[in-house]
Amino acid sequence: MSEQSVKAEEATEQAATLPAAGSGEQQLVRRQTAVYVYEAPLRLWHWVTVACITVLCVTGYFIGSPLPTMPGEASDSFLMGYIRFAHFAAGYVVTITFIGRIYWAFVGNSHARELFILPITKKAWYKELWHEMRWYMFLEKTPKKYIGHNPMGQSAMFVFFVLGLTFMIFTGFALYGEGLGYDSWASQMFGWVIPLMGASQDVHTWHHLGMWYIILFIMSHIYVAVREDIMSRQSLISTMVGGWRMFKDDRPD
Numbered sequence: 001m002s003e004q005s006v007k008a009e010e011a012t013e014q015a016a017t018l019p020a021a022g023s024g025e026q027q028l029v030r031r032q033t034a035v036y037v038y039e040a041p042l043r044l045w046h047w048v049t050v051a052c053i054t055v056l057c058v059t060g061y062f063i064g065s066p067l068p069t070m071p072g073e074a075s076d077s078f079l080m081g082y083i084r085f086a087h088f089a090a091g092y093v094v095t096i097t098f099i100g101r102i103y104w105a106f107v108g109n110s111h112a113r114e115l116f117i118l119p120i121t122k123k124a125w126y127k128e129l130w131h132e133m134r135w136y137m138f139l140e141k142t143p144k145k146y147i148g149h150n151p152m153g154q155s156a157m158f159v160f161f162v163l164g165l166t167f168m169i170f171t172g173f174a175l176y177g178e179g180l181g182y183d184s185w186a187s188q189m190f191g192w193v194i195p196l197m198g199a200s201q202d203v204h205t206w207h208h209l210g211m212w213y214i215i216l217f218i219m220s221h222i223y224v225a226v227r228e229d230i231m232s233r234q235s236l237i238s239t240m241v242g243g244w245r246m247f248k249d250d251r252p253d
């Protein structure tokens with residue numbers, strides 16, 4: 001028998017041992033290899049935030065390094081005005097949805113809280129963090145499996161994203177208050193940030209640096225999401241789309 005037909009025969013045998021589609025047995029297999037992790041509001045928040053942060057970084061970059069003067073009459077174009085408008089609109093959306101995300105940490109499942117609460121009092125967590133660091137540096141041969149975030153991802157998301165975005169919201173609305181006027185709600189609520197940092201220019205500089213801090217996170221986050229999707233024997237990107245974590249081997253308890 002040729003090698004090809006042996007393979008074909010093995011494949012047919014394997015298919016015959018798989019449970020029939022839709023059967024109770026198949027559902028059991030699904031329960032053993034997949035877990036529902038991220039609920040719809042969390043997933044929606046993730047992708048709305050991705051869109052907002054992209055707009056904020058592109059428009060913010062141009063606010064900091066404006067394009068050369070447009071040719072023609074000044075009143076014929078409103079380019080920087082549109083760029084600033086897009087920045088402020090995305091700033092509002094990212095802030096309101098972030099408040100929604102904090103609310104979801106209270107009412108959602110346990111995985112919705114992982115972004116905000118690092119188990120820093122648990123000794124075992126540091127051991128797993130160390131293992132994960134070694135795995136990312138290609139020093140471990142086998143990945144550990146996690147139903148929610150792994151300790152490394154969880155720490156990066158908290159330190160770079162939760163703290164970074166909070167900083168950008170406070171400094172952003174402080175600057176926005178300057179434009180709205182000193183008696184505006186934004187100035188009343190966030191105006192104190194300006195003297196705390198020195199003067200308006202200092203807030204601009206820190207807000208600008210904050211963008212690069214978040215870009216650093218985005219670059220490593222996307223790299224890791226794609227890398228782990230391929231290497232960790234569990235799903236990642238599709239989990240943030242459909243909510244289910246699939247495991248190629250047995251799922252962890």
Ligand code: HEM
Binds near residue numbers: 059090094168173205
């Ligand atoms: C991740 C989120 C954000 C990023 C990456 C970002 C980025 C930037 C950057 C790079 C600048 C230019 C700073 C400079 O060099 O002078 C800027 C300016 C500004 N941003 Fe943001 N920003 C973010 C969030 C926000 C939020 C939430 C608000 C609140 C509305 C906001 C309001 C402003 C304002 C008012 C300015 C100054 C505009 C001007 O002077 O014309 N930003 N932003």
Ligand code: HEM
Binds near residue numbers: 042148149218226
């Ligand atoms: C501006 C860009 C992005 C930002 C700011 C961002 C931010 C975040 C945050 C804060 C979380 C934690 C979610 C939570 O626990 O609520 C997360 C998770 C995740 N993100 Fe992103 N993300 C970005 C882009 C992307 C992109 C482009 C992808 C896909 C390639 C991606 C894939 C994922 C995945 C797979 C998870 C879940 C990780 C896991 O299952 O443990 N992200 N992201």
